[in-house]
Amino acid sequence: MTTPVVSIAYHSGYGHTAVLAEAVREGAAEAGAQVHLIKVDEITDEQWAALDGSDAIVFGSPTYMGTASAAFHAFAEASSKRWFGQDWKDKLAAGFTNSGSKSGDKLHTLQFFQVLAAQHGMNWVSLGLHPGWNNSAGSENDLNRLGVFLGAAAQTNVDEGPDGVHKADLETARHLGRRVAETARLFALGRAAA
């Protein structure tokens, strides 16, 4: 069976986004992927090589001041070395973010990830879930409770630590990891058959 390689390139200032990154990792591993979990603020040459060898890269960052964190932006700028040769062209990309407010302008962070992926010539994998918690039978425990299509979005109360990351958001992140791994497998099989 084809084993897709999925990397999760993320930053977390205070540990909340790290919990989501772990959920994405679990989902991708459940779907049979080999997974690299990479902290972009400590990235090594070996980890850059792991990104180069991946079928899919999932970008993750907290939303700070309405966009990805400065540490994630530094990583994005450093990835310009890969951009010159379009080294990541045709890989899959996806994203997740977390914020203190229910919206918190998270959409902008996910759109930044999507533009980053497009600059690299990557193919974006959306969340692939209907919005939850949008009718009288729904609840905050629904998958995709924040109703975002572009990627996995989470909200954590600003007075709570990483243990306070909402279980529905963790499930949503796990779903994204599974979906990315499954899509990467389909792409690898298609490439082999072409």
Ligand SMILES: Cc1cc2nc3c(=O)[nH]c(=O)nc-3n(C[C@H](O)[C@H](O)[C@H](O)COP(=O)(O)O)c2cc1C
């Ligand atoms: C510098 C800074 C800027 C922030 N900006 C936003 C923001 O624009 N919108 C929002 O909802 N929360 C904002 N927050 C809250 C964080 O997104 C939230 O605390 C998140 O859980 C932090 O994740 P982390 O522990 O992975 O860093 C900000 C926090 C910091 C420290």
